[in-house]
Amino acid sequence: MYxxxxxxxxxxxxxxxxxxxxxxRVLIAAAVMIREMAGVIIxxxxxxxxxxxxxxxxxxxxxLYSFLFLSYSLFVFFFTGIRDFEDLVYSGExxxxxxxxxxxxxxxxxxxxxxxxALGHGVLGIILLQKTASQLGIEWTASGILxxxxxxxxxxxxxxxxxxxxxxxxxWTVRTTNLRxxxxxxxxxxxxxxxxxxxGLIQKFLIYxxxxxxxxxxxxxYFLKKPEMNEFWSGFMFLNPVVAAVLxxxxxxxxxxxxxxxxxxxxxxx
Amino acid sequence: xxxxxxxxxxSFRNNLVFxxxxxxxxxxxxxxxxxxxxxxxxxxxxxGGLDNLQFSLIVTYVILALALFQIFTMDEYVIExxxxxxxxxxxxxKPLSFRLxxxxxxxxxxxxxxxxxxxxxxxxxSLVYRVLPPFSIEMFLCFLxxxxxxxxxxxxxxxxxxLSAFWFYKTFSLVTIKDTAVLVLSGAVIPLxxxxxQLVHFIKLTPFDTIFxxxxxxxxxxxxxxxxxxxxxxxxxxxxxxxxxGHVLWKLATRRLIVQGG
Amino acid sequence: MLIQVEQLVKDYQxxxxxxxxxxxxxNLLMPEYQKKRAVNGISFSISEGxxxxxxxxxxxxxxxxxxxLSGVLKPTSGKVIVNGMDPFRNRKKYVSQxxxxxxxxxxxxxxxxAEDTFxxxxxxxxxxxxxxxxxxxxxxxxxxLHEFLHxxxxxxxxxxxxxxxxxxxxxxxxxxxxxxxxxxxxxxVAKERIREFIRSMNQEKGITMLFxxxxxxxxxxxxxxxxxxxxxxxxxxxxxxxxxxxxDSERKLTVKFGRQYDRIELPxxxxxxxxxxxxxxxxxxxxxxxxELIAELMSRYEVLDLTVQETDIESIIKQIYEGGAPAxxxxx
Numbered sequence: 001m002y003x004x005x006x007x008x009x010x011x012x013x014x015x016x017x018x019x020x021x022x023x024x025r026v027l028i029a030a031a032v033m034i035r036e037m038a039g040v041i042i043x044x045x046x047x048x049x050x051x052x053x054x055x056x057x058x059x060x061x062x063x064l065y066s067f068l069f070l071s072y073s074l075f076v077f078f079f080t081g082i083r084d085f086e087d088l089v090y091s092g093e094x095x096x097x098x099x100x101x102x103x104x105x106x107x108x109x110x111x112x113x114x115x116x117x118a119l120g121h122g123v124l125g126i127i128l129l130q131k132t133a134s135q136l137g138i139e140w141t142a143s144g145i146l147x148x149x150x151x152x153x154x155x156x157x158x159x160x161x162x163x164x165x166x167x168x169x170x171x172w173t174v175r176t177t178n179l180r181x182x183x184x185x186x187x188x189x190x191x192x193x194x195x196x197x198x199x200g201l202i203q204k205f206l207i208y209x210x211x212x213x214x215x216x217x218x219x220x221x222y223f224l225k226k227p228e229m230n231e232f233w234s235g236f237m238f239l240n241p242v243v244a245a246v247l248x249x250x251x252x253x254x255x256x257x258x259x260x261x262x263x264x265x266x267x268x269x270x
Numbered sequence: 271x272x273x274x275x276x277x278x279x280x281s282f283r284n285n286l287v288f289x290x291x292x293x294x295x296x297x298x299x300x301x302x303x304x305x306x307x308x309x310x311x312x313x314x315x316x317x318g319g320l321d322n323l324q325f326s327l328i329v330t331y332v333i334l335a336l337a338l339f340q341i342f343t344m345d346e347y348v349i350e351x352x353x354x355x356x357x358x359x360x361x362x363x364k365p366l367s368f369r370l371x372x373x374x375x376x377x378x379x380x381x382x383x384x385x386x387x388x389x390x391x392x393x394x395x396s397l398v399y400r401v402l403p404p405f406s407i408e409m410f411l412c413f414l415x416x417x418x419x420x421x422x423x424x425x426x427x428x429x430x431x432x433l434s435a436f437w438f439y440k441t442f443s444l445v446t447i448k449d450t451a452v453l454v455l456s457g458a459v460i461p462l463x464x465x466x467x468q469l470v471h472f473i474k475l476t477p478f479d480t481i482f483x484x485x486x487x488x489x490x491x492x493x494x495x496x497x498x499x500x501x502x503x504x505x506x507x508x509x510x511x512x513x514x515x516g517h518v519l520w521k522l523a524t525r526r527l528i529v530q531g532g
Numbered sequence: 533m534l535i536q537v538e539q540l541v542k543d544y545q546x547x548x549x550x551x552x553x554x555x556x557x558x559n560l561l562m563p564e565y566q567k568k569r570a571v572n573g574i575s576f577s578i579s580e581g582x583x584x585x586x587x588x589x590x591x592x593x594x595x596x597x598x599x600x601l602s603g604v605l606k607p608t609s610g611k612v613i614v615n616g617m618d619p620f621r622n623r624k625k626y627v628s629q630x631x632x633x634x635x636x637x638x639x640x641x642x643x644x645x646a647e648d649t650f651x652x653x654x655x656x657x658x659x660x661x662x663x664x665x666x667x668x669x670x671x672x673x674x675x676x677l678h679e680f681l682h683x684x685x686x687x688x689x690x691x692x693x694x695x696x697x698x699x700x701x702x703x704x705x706x707x708x709x710x711x712x713x714x715x716x717x718x719x720x721v722a723k724e725r726i727r728e729f730i731r732s733m734n735q736e737k738g739i740t741m742l743f744x745x746x747x748x749x750x751x752x753x754x755x756x757x758x759x760x761x762x763x764x765x766x767x768x769x770x771x772x773x774x775x776x777x778x779x780d781s782e783r784k785l786t787v788k789f790g791r792q793y794d795r796i797e798l799p800x801x802x803x804x805x806x807x808x809x810x811x812x813x814x815x816x817x818x819x820x821x822x823x824e825l826i827a828e829l830m831s832r833y834e835v836l837d838l839t840v841q842e843t844d845i846e847s848i849i850k851q852i853y854e855g856g857a858p859a860x861x862x863x864x
Contacts, residue, residue: 009655017643031443038450054312098604101628178290186301197308
């Protein structure tokens with residue numbers, strides 16, 4: 001169980017670093033949570049005069065939202081190193097990983113955890129899920145719970161893939177963090193609301209280009225069973241793990257190719 | 271005066287260099303407006319009122335508010351960075367007023383945002399949606415005045431938050447909380463007339479609505495003539511109050527810097 | 533031979549235009565590279581237990597060579613065999629047998645005490661408890677690690693940090709150690725301490741070591757052999773002793789004359805510098821005896837002042853860089 005032991009050791013250290021600045025980190029986590037909550041509050045304020053919009057209750061939209069928060073929390077818990085990959089490469093820390101007898105991706109993933117973001121998004125996600133699920137009377141059967149967890153993992157992996165494809169560019173010393181943030185966070189912003197609110201072109205974008213639709217909209221249909229799902233292929237509802245697995249596998253291939261390129265060209269910044 | 275104009279000019283040019291940041295900001299504005307309009311569209315479609323004036327009013331409001339919100343965005347970490355790097359002491363020794371220096375920097379960035387963000391965004395959305403013209407020419411002039419006052423309210427509020435860097439190691443939390451408060455309470459996303467009465471009463475006690483809500487309401491002719499002057503006066507009062515707080519904090523902060531030796 | 537390098541070439545590809553996203557995309561699709569040769573077909577071999585210093589000015593290719601030997605970079609061409617392995621095949625197995633210190637960048641966790649990093653390394657390299665304890669005790673004794681092991685690394689002095697960094701690179705008992713500028717930025721006392729440690733580890737444990745530096749003192753005080761590298765080429769590979777012998781025999785004689793002479797002839801000495809009436813000569817003590825030379829000088833010319841200087845290794849290296857190096861052939 002070497003990998004697990006090593007992972008736990010890294011986990012212990014990253015946690016220790018975070019706990020060093022307890023006050024500071026708790027404040028940041030709270031700030032992140034409040035920032036993310038703004039979206040929810042605005043939605044509630046906007047809709048408090050209307051019972052339904054386009055057939056959606058407010059709780060249903062917030063339920064949709066909860067997927068985003070929880071899967072992002074999971075993503076950031078496991079993949080902070082991928083999110084901050086540019087720093088890792090440009091600071092030269094990445095070269096250190098190459099001289100250790102452990103898998104490179106493993107080190108990237110294990111060596112950094114942004115607990116503040118994980119906590120901020122996670123707590124908000126759980127609150128939202130708990131509130132909306134009981135309001136909507138969602139029955140938590142064993143298979144339902146399993147499905148929800150599977151969808152969260154898939155969602156985290158889809159988001160990781162988006163970040164990882166951007167991080168691959170670092171191997172060519174091309175900076176894409178800006179572009180990535182632009183695509184990722186704007187897509188996320190759009191995905192906060194039902195896809196049916198948007199024109200077809202944007203729907204297609206969130207299905208085929210930046211597949212955020214599979215992070216929340218389609219999986220949520222399993223629980224909400226909205227009639228508008230008829231406009232899409234019903235298989236989309238279950239496609240999240242497939243999209244996640246295929247995407248992540250592809251991205252890993254590209255990443256490994258980039259890694260090879262990196263070791264043959266070197267970090268040209270030095 | 272010359273020196274400050276130079277700083278503003280440099281700041282303007284500096285922004286031009288970062289093209290990737292520019293496209294990111296432009297796309298952010300466009301998408302934020304798009305998402306918000308999609309929701310309002312969904313709401314009014316439900317009510318069957320896409321053609322009525324109410325919808326055009328809200329569309330105009332959202333586009334104007336979010337476009338203004340985008341250009342009122344400032345680099346929040348200038349002071350923090352200067353304190354961290356220790357540059358603050360040498361800046362204070364320069365024969366320039368630090369606060370005017372800082373303002374010139376932000377002013378240059380503001381002009382840049384007006385030319386390259388506000389105008390393209392407004393043009394784009396006025397092609398797609400029916401954006402209402404100003405209520406009247408007089409109101410438009412009042413609107414312009416009110417926008418300027420709104421900017422100063424925002425700036426004075428920001429300045430207070432930035433100054434906290436003299437006391438705290440990191441200002442991220444405070445800045446983020448302030449941003450969120452502005453986003454929700456200033457009417458940048460939802461007009462106050464959609465908010466619960468009690469919340470509106472609360473907001474009226476704060477400076478937040480004087481940043482975006484008052485100027486845009488004037489543009490749309492939603493503020494009756496008899497209340498117009500009062501609204502502008504509220505903006506002026508808040509600039510004075512926040513400015514005074516900022517001034518006192520600034521004095522305290524610089525004294526602290528001298529005592530502690532940077 | 534433990535380390536064997538033959539005709540090693542390394543070209544860096546620099547992106548011509550790194551600015552702007554669209555250029556970046558264009559670069560990616562139609563790469564427009566500028567080639568920069570960092571290492572230009574060098575060959576050398578190092579046997580077990582040797583301690584070799586790599587010296588050269590900035591950008592000479594030292595760090596690149598260390599990165600290639602430690603498996604971070606792949607050579608453009610040429611052969612590298614270390615400990616019977618190609619550093620790029622079977623990376624994990626290879627790197628578990630080597631230790632690397634990048635002087636400019638610490639591997640210690642910045643916000644945590646150094647002991648936490650050691651703890652992590654213990655897990656990473658699967659070091660048995662007994663071995664770990666034995667090594668930690670040894671490092672504590674030799675490097676006084678125990679004095680600061682419990683303090684966050686960010687509070688350590690550069691010298692303390694470097695000591696901990698070196699111990700961290702050795703905790704898994706590697707057969708070969710690569711150091712990239714281990715003494716950079718340190719004060720004399722701290723440097724001395726690290727040199728002493730490196731030397732004793734090499735002598736007592738027989739660990740093969742290769743380190744880069746641009747401080748000649750590092751080499752003089754620790755290595756038996758030095759390789760001088762400049763602009764990607766090896767310009768000198770010899771025993772430090774031989775160079776020292778050479779430098780021992782070379783002297784500089786600076787003379788201030790009482791009046792202007794058009795020509796000065798001194799058998800056995802060559803004039804190398806001239807500034808007005810002050811002239812500098814170079815000679816070897818095994819060719820001319822100092823008293824004889826001075827007697828000769830005094831009898832022929834009017835002399836106001838004179839000094840005789842030893843040549844240190846540093847100035848010989850400088851000569852080698854500058855391409856001249858008449859001395860070099862005779863020593864190698």
